[in-house]
Every structure is written in C-alpha cells, then in structure tokens.
Amino acid sequence: MTLVVGNYLSPYVRKVLVCLTMKGVPYTIDPITPFFGNDAFAAVSPLRRIPVLIDDELTLCDSTVICEYLDERYPGPALLPTNRADRAQARWLEEFADSRMGDVIIWRLFNQLVTRIHAQPAFEQLAQFEQLVLQTPPANQRAALLAAGAPLSETSFGADVPRRGVMPLG
Ligand SMILES: N[C@@H](CCC(=O)N[C@@H](CS)C(=O)NCC(=O)O)C(=O)O
Secondary structure (H helix, E strand, O other): OEEEEOOOOOHHHHHHHHHHHHHOOOEEEEOOOOOOEOHHHHHHOOOOOOOEEEOOOOEEEOHHHHHHHHHHHOOOOOOOOOOHHHHHHHHHHHHHHHHHHHHHOOHHHHHHHHHHHHOOHHHHHHHHHHHHHHHOOHHHHHHHHHHOOOOEOOOOOEOOOOOOOOOOOO
16 A cells, blocks of 8 residues: 655645546555654655655655656556656646745645646545644644545654754754
C-alpha cells in the first residue's frame, strides 16, 4: 500500500493526493501537521518537510519528484503533456506555483480560485477533509478524519508538539 505522510492542508501534499487519485492508486494518509513530525519522521524526510511518499519500492520526498515518479510508474492519464514544449511549459508552471506563488499567495485562496474553479473531481474529493482539518485542533485531527472516512494510516510519524525544521526560517 502507498502511504502519504502529510497534512491535507498542504498544497504540496494535495498535489500528490490528486495525482494518486487521477492515476487510480489506492493510498493511506498520515496527515501530520507541518513541524509536528516525530524522530522517525526525520529519517524519512531529511528536510523535515511534507509530503513524503512511502511504497513498496522507495521512500521519497518533494511533491514534484513524487509526482514524476507516480507518472512514470503507473499507467492511466499522463500527468504531463506528451508534446515536449508543452511538457516544458507545464514544468515551469509547476515550478512557479511551488516556489513563487507559494511565497506570495495564501494557498487557500489559490485553492479556491484556481483548483475549485477547474473543478477537477480529484480536488473535490479532498475538499471535505481539508475543511475538517481547518476546523479541528491538531491533536484531534486523526480521529476526526477517521470518522469522516479518510484513508488513514494505522501508525503515524506525528509528534505531540511542534519541532523546528532543518531550514532556517525567515
Ligand atoms: N518543495 C517541497 C516543499 C514542501 C514544503 O515546503 N512543505 C511544507 C508544508 S506545506 C513543510 O513541510 N514545511 C515544514 C518545514 O519547512 O520545516 C515539495 O514540493 O514537497
């Protein structure tokens, strides 16, 4: 089974979940809050960032790298255009969204304006869980998500208190 470590509210996690859904790959999720990873989390995510994907082949970090891996491994709709120039443009848009828009736009606004307007079914499936996380304190999120039918992992890389990542803030 494929495991995704990371919270529903992270745009990077959402990107991975949408790709898994579009490819029809079943997964479980360990929806840890950013900065709340335990000691084992550092072993699977050297930068202490979400998302992390763990499956029968590997443990992998970074949403872009993960999505490219999923695209190469699984059949189904191609996640990138087949034309080389279109593919390059798509990669640039992804990079722009990951680096720049993540810096300057509140991701929730981006989510509402862009992804929901396009109304991709894969995004719609996640919306109920995102809303739940927004309304629930971190300590209660696993229980709330489980009750709502989210495909939760049995164990968690989450910790009770936040910890610093390895990158300097600010
Ligand atoms: N380039 C990474 C960025 C991931 C990222 O920044 N994730 C945030 C949450 S949205 C995080 O884990 N931050 C914790 C930290 O920086 O310590 C990716 O695409 O996966």
